[in-house]
Amino acid sequence: MWVVEMRAYMPDANGTGEEEPIGRISIHEDTNNDGVCDKTSVFLDGLNQPRSIALYKNGILYGGHEKLYFVENVNGKAGKMTVIDENYTQGGNVEHRTNGLFRGLDNWIYNAKSDTRYREIDGSWVKEKTAFRGQWGMAHDNYGRLYYNENWFGIKVDQLLPNTLRRNPNYLLDRGHFKHISYRDKLYPARITPGVNRGGEGAIDENGYLTAATGAAGAVAYRGDQFPPEFRDTALFCEPTANLVRMVHVSRKDGLLSGEHLMGEREFLASTDERFRPVNLFNAPDGTLYCTDMYHGIIQHKHYLTKYLREHITHRKLESHPRLGRIYRIKYRDNPRGPQPRMLGKKAVALVPLLAHANGWWRDTAQQLIIDSGDAAAIPALTELASDVSKPLGQIHALWTLEGLGEVNLTAISGALKSTDPYVLESAMRLAELLPADDAVTLLPTLTDLAGRSRSGAVVQRQLAACLGRLPSKQALILLNKSS
Known part of the structure; x- marks a missing residue:
């Protein structure tokens, strides 16, 4: 660590x-x-x-x-x-x-x-x-959507793969790429929270509880395999001023993300200790969740300290013991922790199967290690995994690992385009743009079929539109016009 x-x-x-x-x-x-x-x-x-x-x-x-x-x-x-x-x-x-x-x-x-x-x-x-994204911390989900926040809202998430809209220099409205999945939602601290910077300006209710986020940080999409299945479509963020961590259940409908707090008047994690200051969250190698706690009396920086909060700090003696930070593991009590990884020193080809691991930490790390190695010996295994429709998450990581090695190839893209998973199709179409022109053009019949599928959904249709605009063929532009 x-x-x-x-x-x-x-x-x-x-x-x-x-x-x-x-x-x-x-x-x-x-x-x-x-x-x-x-x-x-x-x-x-x-x-x-x-x-x-x-x-x-x-x-x-x-x-x-x-x-x-x-x-x-x-x-x-x-x-x-x-x-x-x-x-x-x-x-x-x-x-x-x-x-x-x-x-x-x-x-x-x-x-x-x-x-x-x-x-x-x-x-x-x-x-x-x-x-431009966020304020404190960043993460992504299984499909490459970036998660982030600012102090006054919980989680914002990209609806598209990064820089999809920015590729057109004439498109100036690229703010449409994101969606709030937790915005100014009511919080439920485990203790009264008068020690917030705007506490004297109505940010706390008549009972002394913070009403909405004022110091949100460290958004993460849970991608582990140690929690029960119902926790896997969730995202979390820290609220150190309210001494809590909020969980949001994430839904995907036709490619659009939304979030909902389903725990009633409770939080995923909340403390009665005023110095509990969770500021960041991470998916762990053992499938659990790590929570970084500053454990610090003062959370607000001096540039913004109001007279109200200064008086509270003095009254509560919050200047004492400033270096007691710690890191917590959050574990589901009825499941064992996953094994320690043993990836360092392994050849790249031995890491390829881990691109389909149930734990997102393993998939991300395997992808990065293979790319950092620069080992071309892994390309055949990566190409094979990219075509294995029984392992959609593995296909996605295999495709982007090939991209990281500079080895995107027609066999891998063609195999991935046989999938019925919209996010596999999305990555395959995005990376088809990197193929040599002659190879890319051979994909037009497949793309034409995708364009005609009424049930392919917004994820596929959005990326198809972006992809067709980049392929070097008049047929692609004709198909783009028909698809629109």
């Missing part, structure tokens, strides 16, 4: 010493598989307000207070540091700087509080425009 520690955050109400370089990135290990980390080491220290990391090849991407770095991993210690972007995050205070570094299904690295994404192409890092 790699942990970013922003140890200088708000030690008191004045933020005294917040620029001190005492932040660090640490590594925690469970060496005997008893479920508890028993070995800890510091990978990199002396940092000024470290923000986020992403594991990448033989090191990590590290988002600092201003710059984005690649840091080599030399036996668990930081090696050479290379600046990837001098202007990763500039200006603004700690609440409004870029963070996230999330590797998406499409192999681009996305960020919250940002409209840029990154990718290494032929040995050079590319920085590209994308839609």
